[in-house]
Amino acid sequence: MGPITVALDGGELQVEVGEELQVHLTGWARPVFEGRLSEDFQKELHETE
Amino acid sequence: MNASTDIGPLPFEKWQALGNDYLIVERAQLPFELTPARIRKLCAPHFGVGADGVLLLAPSDDPHLVAQLRIYNPDGSEAELSGNGAREAVLYLHRRGWVEGDVFTIHTAAGAITPTILGPHSCRIDMGAASLTSPSFPSGRSTSRTWMGCWRSTCPRSGPRSKATSSSRSAPTSPGTPKPNPTASGHGSSSAGWGRRSPRAPAPPARP
Numbered sequence: 001m002g003p004i005t006v007a008l009d010g011g012e013l014q015v016e017v018g019e020e021l022q023v024h025l026t027g028w029a030r031p032v033f034e035g036r037l038s039e040d041f042q043k044e045l046h047e048t049e
Numbered sequence: 050m051n052a053s054t055d056i057g058p059l060p061f062e063k064w065q066a067l068g069n070d071y072l073i074v075e076r077a078q079l080p081f082e083l084t085p086a087r088i089r090k091l092c093a094p095h096f097g098v099g100a101d102g103v104l105l106l107a108p109s110d111d112p113h114l115v116a117q118l119r120i121y122n123p124d125g126s127e128a129e130l131s132g133n134g135a136r137e138a139v140l141y142l143h144r145r146g147w148v149e150g151d152v153f154t155i156h157t158a159a160g161a162i163t164p165t166i167l168g169p170h171s172c173r174i175d176m177g178a179a180s181l182t183s184p185s186f187p188s189g190r191s192t193s194r195t196w197m198g199c200w201r202s203t204c205p206r207s208g209p210r211s212k213a214t215s216s217s218r219s220a221p222t223s224p225g226t227p228k229p230n231p232t233a234s235g236h237g238s239s240s241a242g243w244g245r246r247s248p249r250a251p252a253p254p255a256r257p
Contacts, residue, residue: 010068013132021180026173029066029136031144036058041097048086 063100064141069133071120072100073141076107085125092123102128104138106147109156115148117156130159136172139164143172 002016003026014026037045059080062073072091074083081087083105092100103121110117118138120128128134139155142148143166151166164174182188 008067010066013067017179021178023176023179024173025132025136025176026167026171027066027132027136028170029064029133029140029172030170031062031064031141032070033063034060035063035098036060037098039058042058042080045087045090046081048090049084 061098062141063098064104064137066133066136069131070100071102071104071134071137072098073104073106073137076105079105083121085121088121088125089123102131102134104134104141106138106142111156113154114156114161115153116142119158127158130157130162130176132174132176135162135164135174135176139172139174140166140170144169 003014004016006013006015011028016024016026018024057080059074060078064071064073076083083103088103091097091103100123102123105119105121107117107119109115116138118135120131120134122128135157139153142153142155143151152163154161154163160177162174162176164172166172
């Protein structure tokens, strides 16, 4: 079956379902931010169990 | 000198797919164990970085697999698999040079998945075979590998919102040609939940 395009709030996703219910998903993803934790926050995390 | 300063500030990336945002971190760069409490702090929207979860990547013990992916929910629990999270992880791996080819396999808590990279921001993932059997639908058709926990589109402010059209040959909306629903609420606005389980195991929680 398919491909079927599913319209979701965040965009579209293409779904294919084979005869044995093998499912393939086709879609996108993208980076929005690269960074490093601040030393203060990392220290806070380190002190967290 | 404690462990938090031995490695230096933790580098991370934040990715999103269909509005489902994850922090991506590599285990080799983690100066501490990723405990549930730490995940909750990382994902906290105002007190931390803010995300729908954390994707933790590590080399796989199996030489045939490129990496091991573990997916954590913002409450610190572990999810078996997330379609949005998996796309983010495999595109990250490809972009970061973990693999040169466009077809490879990674390990997840739900088993191995095989993505095909279609472009810098697009991929196709073989999620395995679905089973329509669930605790609430025990008579559903079952296959050997996968349990389809749920497919849902959620909008916290106004309820479910999704539309499926068949026989579409066009590629899904890409970052370069955004076509989001203008009423989308953003955080956790849409995702496809997925779970794989053994026949006797309880159903895993669906991803938001």
